[in-house]
Every structure is written in structure tokens, then in C-alpha cells.
Amino acid sequence: MEVKGKTKDTISARRDMAKHCKRRKLNVNESTENAREVMPKAPYVLSKEQKRSLCEWIHNLKFPDGYSSNLGRCVDMKQHRLFGLKSHDCHVFMERLLPIALRELLPQNSVTFLKFFVNSRKWMSKELRKGIKKIRHTSEFKKRSAQASKNKKGPNKGIAHIQGSVSSRELARRHYDTHKEILTPADWFRKTHMKEDGDWVDDKAQNVWEEYKKKAGKQGSKEDNNAYLEAAGGINKDGSVYGMGSLSQFYYPLPNLKKRGKKLPPSSIVVQLEEQLETTKQELKTTQDELRATQEEWKKHKETTEKEKQAFQKTLLDMKKDMARMSEALHCSDFSINTSDFSAHG
Missing domain, CATH: 1.20.5 (Single alpha-helices involved in coiled-coils or other helix-helix interfaces)
Incomplete structure (x- = not known):
């Protein structure tokens, strides 16, 4: 299906294929126009339309109770890919569904080889x-x-949550993409352990919730998170917390795993938050640069305005002085005229 970052059909694989396999049609060719290596399309690669048909078929599949989980939850219809398959789901998909699904999509020789590979045990x-x-x-x-x-x-047939075959990380990623919020440990526990009718998946889940409600603090606070951790029985020996699954490392530290030297894979939410933080930092830096430029421009504008104000005030003062001189001159001229007139009448 040529999922980016997942496919093994790479340039290196094609080079190895040229050395060890007699499939010349799949050998890498060099393009004479831009001197690039070109990979011929393999007969087992699905087109975009074929991938869409396959995903729709899997999304609408129905199984008998207990045969398999709901594979429709593991289909991404936007990117046309599968995700979150558990080991049993992969087993069912490869042995039972794959030959049927690809029968109408791939050439007959590819489907025949696939059936032989899946049904035979000679590969082991x-x-x-x-x-x-x-x-x-x-x-x-x-x-x-x-x-x-x-x-x-047991009474729940081994099912202690209602999220199906979707992992906690994937479910949290979907919730974050849809609602743009990160649930608290208690809200996450209620989301994955309470049924639609309001009942809990088992007695343990109900007891944990009742114990949490006795100690609950302000939602989202550190005290509230610690209250759930205490109600859930603390951190287990394997570093997990009851009800949190693979999100335990996001909500709570895992000292036991760190002491054993195991490298913890980053949580999908942590990765998203880190990306969001990096984006926010870049936006903040850009805003600061714009603010700095605006301040410089305002400073220059203020200086120019101050100079213009001083020049205007000087011009106004000069105009007042000129008007005073003109007024004085006119007054003296009127006085001399009136005196001559008085002498003539005398």
C-alpha cells in the first residue's frame, strides 16, 4: 500500500533484489534526463483507487462474536492505511482476509504466490x-x-476496557485531533472503562472510580492526578498504571523502566505537544521580531514628529513676532497721520 515510512519497497531493497533475485522488471533504472534512479512499479503495489476499495471493504467487514476485533476501527479512510492492529488481528488478516481482498485487485500470479506464502509453512x-x-x-x-x-x-472474557483493538495512544491522538484537548487521567479512565449505559466494565473499575471520587481535587491539578494514581494502586512493577495503558508514561513518571535502562518511546501526545511547542516558539519569535520592528518604526516616527513639532512651534513663534512688529508699525503710522491732521485744522 506504499504507506510513507512503513513500506519496505525502497531503493536499497531493489538494489539487493537485483543481486539476489531474477526479477529484472523490478530493477532500478537510471533516468537519462536528471540522472535519478527510477523504481518501476511492482505488480503487488496498489493504486490509489485500489487502496480506497480495500479500505472500504475492511471497514464494512462483519465477524462472528469472538472471531476477531472490529477491524473497521483500524482503517484510516483519509490516508488509506491500516493502523493499531493487534497480533491476533494481523494473524486473521494475513491468513484469512488478505488472499480474498487482493484477489480482484492484483494480477493472478501475485495472488497465487501470496496464497502459497500464507498457507505454507516452508518459509519458517x-x-x-x-x-x-x-x-x-x-x-x-x-x-x-x-x-x-x-x-x-472470566466474566469479561479478558476485556477490561471499551476501546477495542485501538491502542491508548492512537485513541488519545484521535481525541486530540478532534477536540484539541488532553484529558486528565480520571477523564481518560472514565472514557475507556465506562459503557454507554453508564455501567463500568468490571467491579475493579467501579471500585477505582469510587475511591478516586473520595480523594478528587481540582480537575487537571497535580493533586487530582495524584488522587487517581493512589486510587488506581500506584505505579505497577512494569511501570504502568491501571487504566492508562501506554499513556502511563505521559501522565506519570516510570522510574522502574528507567532504572532497568530501557529506552521509553515518546508518547504520541508528547510528540504532538513538542511540535506544538516548537511551532508556538517560532510564532512567538516572529511576533517578537515584528514587535521590535514596530517599536523601531514608532521610535523613528516619534522622533520625526517631535522634530516637526519643534519646527512648527518655531515657525509659529516667528509668525507671532512678525505680527507684533507689523502691528507696532501700523500703530505708529496711524498716530503720525492723526497728528498732521490736527495741526492742519489748528
């Missing part, structure tokens, strides 16, 4: 198969398998 070496069988007989594997079976036979 004997050594690898022996190693997998050996792992299944270990005490640790048996212990985890027994716990998983016990969970599946």
Missing part, C-alpha cells in the same frame, strides 16, 4: 520452529499462558 526454518516449541515448554511461558486462559474465561 526447522531451527526456528524448534526454538519456538522449546519456548512453549518453559515454566514462564506456561505460567503466562495459564493466566491468559484464566482471563479469557
Whole structure:
């Protein structure tokens, strides 16, 4: 499907294919116009219209209860890609759905090879198969398998939330893209553990919520987040918090994982916030530069205005002086005329 950043059909892969495989039609060709390497389109690559048809088909699929999760939640109809598939979903998709889905989309030889690859086990070496069988007989594997079976036979069939096969990070990303807000731990827990009819998924979830309500503080405050952490039983040995899933590292520190030296992958929300922070910094810098330029311009304008004001005041003062002299001159002229007239009448 040529998903950017996910596809393995790269220039390097095509070069290796030219060395080890006899598929000359897929070899990289050099363009004579701009001296660039050109990858011929492989027969197993879907066009945009084919990807849209495939995504629509998967989005509308219905399965028997317990056969698979709702794959329609794992389809991105805008970018025409799949995401958030759990291991069992991938197993069902590859073995049961993929040959059927691509039967009408790809050439017959590609579909035939795909069926052979999926249905046969010759691609796995004997050594690898022996190693997998050996792992299944270990005490640790048996212990985890027994716990998983016990969970599946419980009242909730192993389901302790209502988000389906969508991971917590992906669900949080969708919520952020839609509402532009980050939920508090308590709100997130209620969103993923309370059913539409208002009932909780199990008794433990209800007990945690009731315990949280007793200690709840101001929404979004540090005290409120700590109240949920205390109600949920604190941080587990694996560094997770009950009800938070893969978002535990975003809401709460994970000291245990850090001590073991494991590198924590960044949360999708953290990445979004970092990008948003970087964008805000750039916008702030641009605004500061514009403000600085405006201040400089205003300073120059103020200086020019002050000079013009001083020049105007000087001109006004000169005009007053000229008017005073003219008034004095006119007064003296009138007095001399009146005196002569008086002498003549005498």
C-alpha cells in the first residue's frame, strides 16, 4: 500500500533484489534526463483507487462474536492505511482476509504466490520452529499462558476496557485531533472503562472510580492526578498504571523502566505537544521580531514628529513676532497721520 515510512519497497531493497533475485522488471533504472534512479512499479503495489476499495471493504467487514476485533476501527479512510492492529488481528488478516481482498485487485500470479506464502509453512526454518516449541515448554511461558486462559474465561472474557483493538495512544491522538484537548487521567479512565449505559466494565473499575471520587481535587491539578494514581494502586512493577495503558508514561513518571535502562518511546501526545511547542516558539519569535520592528518604526516616527513639532512651534513663534512688529508699525503710522491732521485744522 506504499504507506510513507512503513513500506519496505525502497531503493536499497531493489538494489539487493537485483543481486539476489531474477526479477529484472523490478530493477532500478537510471533516468537519462536528471540522472535519478527510477523504481518501476511492482505488480503487488496498489493504486490509489485500489487502496480506497480495500479500505472500504475492511471497514464494512462483519465477524462472528469472538472471531476477531472490529477491524473497521483500524482503517484510516483519509490516508488509506491500516493502523493499531493487534497480533491476533494481523494473524486473521494475513491468513484469512488478505488472499480474498487482493484477489480482484492484483494480477493472478501475485495472488497465487501470496496464497502459497500464507498457507505454507516452508518459509519458517526447522531451527526456528524448534526454538519456538522449546519456548512453549518453559515454566514462564506456561505460567503466562495459564493466566491468559484464566482471563479469557472470566466474566469479561479478558476485556477490561471499551476501546477495542485501538491502542491508548492512537485513541488519545484521535481525541486530540478532534477536540484539541488532553484529558486528565480520571477523564481518560472514565472514557475507556465506562459503557454507554453508564455501567463500568468490571467491579475493579467501579471500585477505582469510587475511591478516586473520595480523594478528587481540582480537575487537571497535580493533586487530582495524584488522587487517581493512589486510587488506581500506584505505579505497577512494569511501570504502568491501571487504566492508562501506554499513556502511563505521559501522565506519570516510570522510574522502574528507567532504572532497568530501557529506552521509553515518546508518547504520541508528547510528540504532538513538542511540535506544538516548537511551532508556538517560532510564532512567538516572529511576533517578537515584528514587535521590535514596530517599536523601531514608532521610535523613528516619534522622533520625526517631535522634530516637526519643534519646527512648527518655531515657525509659529516667528509668525507671532512678525505680527507684533507689523502691528507696532501700523500703530505708529496711524498716530503720525492723526497728528498732521490736527495741526492742519489748528
